Amino acid sequence: MFFNSIAFAIFLPIVFFLYWFVFNKNKSTQNALLIIASYYFYSCWDWRFLFLLVFSTFLDYYTGIQIEKGKSEKSRKFWFWLSILVNLGFLGLFKYYNFFASSFAELLTSAGFKASPILLNVILPVGISFYTFHGLSYVIDIYYKRIKAEYNFVDYSLFVSYFPLLVAGPIERATHLLPQVKVKREFNFQTAKEGVYQIVWGLVKKVVIADTCAPYANAIFDNYTSMNSFSLILGAIYFAFQIYGDFSGYSDIALGVSKLFGLDLLRNFNYPYFSRDIAEFWRRWHISLSSWFRDYLYIPLGGSKGGLWMKIRNTFIIFVVSGFWHGANWTYIAWGFINAVYFLPLLLSNSNRNNMDAIQLKFNFDSIKVFSSIWYTFLLTCIAWVFFRARTITDAVLYLKRIVTNKDFSFQYLDNERYSYELLLMIGVFVLIEWNNRTKVEPLSGKMSMLKTALAILAIMAFGTFSDYKEFIYFQF
Incomplete structure (x- = not known):
């Protein structure tokens, strides 16, 4: 269901009417309605991948609670890495497996070996990169004790599967959206x-x-x-x-x-x-993804606190990974690498934060x-x-x-x-x-x-x- 379709033009007013005039008694019924609407919205693409969305939601919900309850650091790390590896595993399987298999086969062929890669005939689940990153940020924030685990499964499910952002973002943070879904909303005409x-x-x-x-x-x-x-x-x-x-x-x-x-x-x-300049461009373009990689990749790698080599290394890592996030093709990696090259002179001259004003x-x-x-x-x-x-x-x-x-x-x-x-x-x-x-x-x-x-x-x-x-x-x- 596209935002620019007749189906959505019918879907949205119906959900809006039910939300404010039928299920408006409390936030729980409103949240339940939005989850049902979100699952229907997603199933319009391919209902089979709805099970993947539900599994990903339950995985991060459960592991988040286990991380918070963990009595030892070993237990907390186990549940943390379980969530990380399973999430990235599904993302890698559906989005990147064929790319890596084909690239490795081409490398072997260029070296004189005969290679026939085994490729998967699967469709990329729509929105998987976005809702996977929703769950990852939630689990990471719990592990580092920035937030508490959410025990209300309905509220957490809405955070992950909320239909306006489900298939193409923005990539939300639990610190921003979860507090909103946990309180009753009042209609504001303005x-x-x-x-x-x-x-x-x-x-x-x-x-x-x-x-x-x-x-x-x-x-x-x-x-x-x-x-x-x-x-x-x-x-x-x-x-x-x-x-x-x-x-x-x-x-x-x-x-x-x-x-x-x-x-x-x-x-x-x-x-x-x-x-x-390019630094300002990346503060203005796909802000939710840029800030996600800054907070969950660039800063954990050391950010700009280390020496010059670490700054350069971290800059190239974040841009190349950002390019690879967009798709399983060398062109996206090249696009990310080029933007890193653009950014490098600003970094070396300490002018990457010059244009912060309007x-x-x-x-x-x-x-x-x-x-x-x-x-x-x-x-x-x-x-x-x-x-x-x-x-x-x-x-x-x-x-x-x-x-x-x-x-x-x-x-x-x-x-x-x-x-x-x-x-x-x-x-x-x-x-x-x-x-x-x-x-x-x-x-x-x-x-x-x-x-x-x-x-x-x-x-x-x-x-x-x-x-x-x-x-x-x-x-x-």
């Missing part, structure tokens, strides 16, 4: 209205921006050998806005839907393409410097996105090489439903809207909110009618 605005703007990002850029990005990347330099540059830009509109649009919808139920989710995007513009030289930094950071990001989008590292290298060597900057017509000039204009308008509203969570609130929302809905209906690109990119992760 919060609900803000939620509707955020849902609509998320749909604009997905339907109007991402789904419109997708056919062009696909056509250019799939046929890059016949594209000229100008088209290849456009392809990288189109994909940059496709993935941003797609993923941040999903996150906006998730946050907006959650506001309808009186629950607050972690913000996942903060206008990342207005970043002045962007302030005045009519002076500093403003020119700010815009130049934003453009340069966006350029670096687009180069990295080429590796993220390409099928292989070789394709990515040849794609970038052709941009430099082709030297043809004429307009090429692509056999798609819309014209590129119109698409570029639409992207430009979208950027201006986001820039004008860069201090807001979403641009539709404030003055003339009703008019802006009505225009946004018209745009969604107009572009959605012609779009057949429904899936969200991050569902595959």
Whole structure:
């Protein structure tokens, strides 16, 4: 069930009505309803993997209690590592087994040995990377005594399986979401209205921006050998806005839907393409994942407290692992490695935390410097996105090489439903809207909110009618 589907447009009002008008007596009945709704939502993808979700939930619930009850450090460690290994084992089996088996077979073949890998014919369970990380952070926090174990199975199950964030995040923390599900919620009209605005703007990002850029990005990347330099540059830009509109649009919808139920989710995007350096970009892009790796991988490895070599090592580990989290392909690892290389000069010069303030513009030289930094950071990001989008590292290298060597900057017509000039204009308008509203969570609130929302809905209906690109990119992760 997609957020941008008719099925979800029917599903959401029904759950909303039952939540506030039928099951509104206490928080337990509300939580039970949301769990049932979440399991139904997930089973719409493939009901067989619902058992995996339930097992993962029970595993971390039970091991969390055993860790807290453990009378000895040996007992606590046993339950801790049981949860870690089983969770990562399932994630590795479904997501990474075929990758490692194929890569090892290719290595043996290149060394002169005959190898026929045994591959698993399994479908990747949707959302497994997200709900696995929910459970891992919960168990880790209990082990290090940052939080207490949750003894109410219904409350814990809702934390793991809450449908707005279940299949593509944000990656929630027990410290943030669990306290909210343990108390009764009261309906707040203003919060609900803000939620509707955020849902609509998320749909604009997905339907109007991402789904419109997708056919062009696909056509250019799939046929890059016949594209000229100008088209290849456009392809990288189109994909940059496709993935941003797609993923941040999903996150906006998730946050907006959650506001309808009186629950607050972690913000996942903060206008990342207005970043002045790569460090700021990663503070603004997929915030919940970046902070997860910082807290549960980078800091435990020593963070920035050790010597220069440890800082460099930890930086590359966190970026490469982040890339690998996205998918079982060398292109994702290369994408993570490239971002680590981008980050390294900032780390070595101790300037990775320079741009912590909001962007302030005045009519002076500093403003020119700010815009130049934003453009340069966006350029670096687009180069990295080429590796993220390409099928292989070789394709990515040849794609970038052709941009430099082709030297043809004429307009090429692509056999798609819309014209590129119109698409570029639409992207430009979208950027201006986001820039004008860069201090807001979403641009539709404030003055003339009703008019802006009505225009946004018209745009969604107009572009959605012609779009057949429904899936969200991050569902595959």
